[in-house]
Amino acid sequence: MKFVKELQRSIEKHSDHNVLCINNVFYTYNDFAVEISKIRAAIVSTVEDEEKLIGLVTNDDLQTYAGILALWLEGKAYVPVNPSTPIERNIQVFESTETKYVLDSSNISIYTDHTVIATKTLVDTKINLEVKDFSGDQLAYILFTSGTTGKPKGVPITFNNVDALVNAIDAEPEFDLVPSDRCLQMFELTFDFSVVTYLFPLLAGACIYTIPKNTIKYFYIFKLIKEQKLTVLTMVPSIINYLRPYFPEINAPDVRYCSFGGGALHSDIAKEWSDCLPNCKIFNYYGPTEFTVYSGFYPYHKETHQKANNGIIAIGVPQKDTLYLVVDDKNQEVPIGVTGELCLAGPQITPGYWKNEERNAISFFNREENGVKVRYYKTGDLCIKDEDGDFLYAGRADFQVKIRGYRVELAEIEFHAKVKSPKKVNMVALDIPNNLGNAELGLAIEGESFDTEEIFNYMRTKMPDYMIPGHTRFVKEFPHSINGKINRKELKTYFDIN
Template sequence: MRFIKNIQNSIKHNSSRNVLCINNTYFTYKDFEIEVKKIRYAIVNTIETSEKLIGLVTNDDIQTYASIIALWLEGKAYVPVNPDTPLDRNYYIFELTKTKYVIDSTKESIYKDYKVINSSTLQDLYQDLNPKDFSGDNLAYILFTSGTTGVPKGVPITFNNVEALVDAIDAEPEFNLNNEDRCLQMFELTFDFSIVTYLFPLLAGSCMYTIPKGTMKYFYIFKLIKEKKLTVLTMVPSIINYLRPYFPEINEPSVRYCSFGGGALHSDIAKEWSDCLPNCKIFNYYGPTEFTVYSGFYPYQKETHTKAYNGIIAIGTPQKHTLYLIVNENNEEVPIGETGELCLGGPQITPGYWENEERNKQSFFIRNENGKKIRYYKTGDLCIKDKDNDFLYVGRADFQVKIRGYRVELSEIEFHAKTKSEKKINMVALDIYNELGNAELGLAIESDTFDTSDIFEYMKTKMPSYMIPMHVRFIKEFPHSINGKIDRKELKKHFDIN
């Protein structure tokens, strides 16, 4: 794989430069090389060659990042789990992927049922950095996102998919990192945006600045931008909603690039944010996990490029080798200017959900175009293609929402809430917005008031914290639409959280 060879070269050529700043401690590319070699030696001498899917506990340390590269050099995939997520959920992920080995930098790993490589206590026994020969169809990682049936669904991504992503971003003349750049890495490694925030800095020889667990994320980012003079920011839009009160204090000419994704970027706050970064190019990226992070972008300029729909900045045009198609319910292309579901085709598309044929049939289809069969992924996002061939984001086609940048199926929350409840009553999960414009989760219960502590304690054992509703309302009788469906829009009126 060309991108892995390029990572190897970058590590060698930038040995004296910093690769990571973690909680104000710096690590050089030489430090990183040593960790990669140690972990690779352990992989080669511990893990059977036939084992391709390796669990990775995503701690915020140099060993965890080095583990990814060590696995890739061997043509193996990492299956990341967050140490703060309920153990039941992480065990389920490992069981679903038939994982036997786990790499964990925690001093005392809790994954006693697996063969654990403790990456923080390895002896100084080194393998080299030369990548092994392997097929590009090998998996590079599997990320698990929220699922509609109460269980997470796996999205496998191949090395060919990642190679296509790197090739597409390299083809963009407006975006070029270098080894002088100081890059924000705010994402947990189970979240797909983390791929671009560690991969592209490593390829360029840049330094990544991470966010320590347990800190107030938006305030720590504010500190990093000011004190470390960051030059490249990749963020979810909700972060700048929280930073908005500090905008008068932010004037950072050092920032060259700011990329957004993982949620709708509103034009009013984007303009205010661009005023804080006088020398910055802002990109509104679009792309689901199923299409290897990015599929295209819109270059936002407050004076010239301000295209938006209902106040949400356009998602622009597809990147190299990516195809956008807007279809109706019969997967037929709709005319320019009409709303439909956005579908993506091209070399970055996942092979399909992990062991979930039913979902694959719903989410992927093949279309004949110019004598070729093109496989498309149905994003669930409603979009419009305008006369300039720009794509405008309208909203979600289903009940999937973005919370803190994470994609959440509301039906999964409902599933777990109802599972624990002894009462056979309606429960509806809703995305509601606070006074800062950030999405939060609410749970509407069709009942008189009762103690929900058992339900919430149960949900905490089944879902990560960002999926636990913060607001509960008891409603004696749910409103219904004319066709008999529960009227979610009316339900939201019961949640006044401003």
């Protein structure tokens, strides 16, 4: 919880600096402190002390960000839900966490079965940023990712986990934010990368620039870089694929740092992007939600650090206090140069999936090292450790894919697609590369064609829009591999989306 006290100090110290730019409106750290205090007072007067998991509707406004800080100062966790995601799925999240209270800045809240604190209508109160005394083992947030059974998978993260992340980033001499920085925050607050894009600017007293919900994201980023002269960019690689046609127009000497994560960064486009940012240090970060956002990085440079595997930039080395281990299917370490599954250990590791012992048994294991029991998380990512100690990304070991930076279980899409199918047929969800190099979702259906409207209408009530396949193909008979499994690679050739 050390980082929460650092946040308090930063907000107080930088009261006259801008903290957020939301839809071209600037707010100061003092404005932020006022909103935090109002929401905190409402939490104290409304929520019982033992209630630790509080819902947060993730609107793009000052009150939503202030709500996170208000909860943290009280030693409580936020459980974020996206207002554009089907309400049934969001209710499922709240039921899983037994959340009774919801912070909601919407004009009218749809969470009528919960006690809602309407954060836009609160009365002024005295500024109170004092940190309550609480244990670092308590939860700071729970994020829900795609799950194979049709139910989202909860990943709880503690205050100690976040502290360890802050310590690790602080230990990196190459990365140092300052109060004059102008930082991009392009992520939905239900996505783990959002944590680093609001947390580190706040700790530095810098300004955060968000992306309005109903805009073309990549074009708005282009505009911010050009007009607001952003200095710090944190992005998923797919964004620069969309920006590629504009590269000749982008010359951004103000950008000091550009961090990538949440997907594979390809070496060809990394070099082109680097040419647009003449004074920038580029970092290719790696890390799953289960390990508190970042676990390590590779310092890409178009001339001196270009290490790649199959055209994908290396993910580098683990950061402070983090251990990397590449294992075979028996969880035994493989030799240098051999492909295996990357496993992570260290103080950033989640306590385990929320109320999901079956998944925990699959995803975590203990290993004795130097007489000490070390707990590892199996990432599902295939990697190779090279002779220099760098780690190279080699693909996925399962059927998870990255869509717009979000980790998606293809099995969940297939699960929901089959529920309303008028015919009992094979359905396979696939990630299909488009001509920009980004992945789009396709649904292959075996047999003669039929009307799929009911299937897609149903899926839209169960999953966020980024999980709805944009392409459908009927295939008379699915191709199979020599061992009888559906040949997903060949199935992809039926989709021509360029």
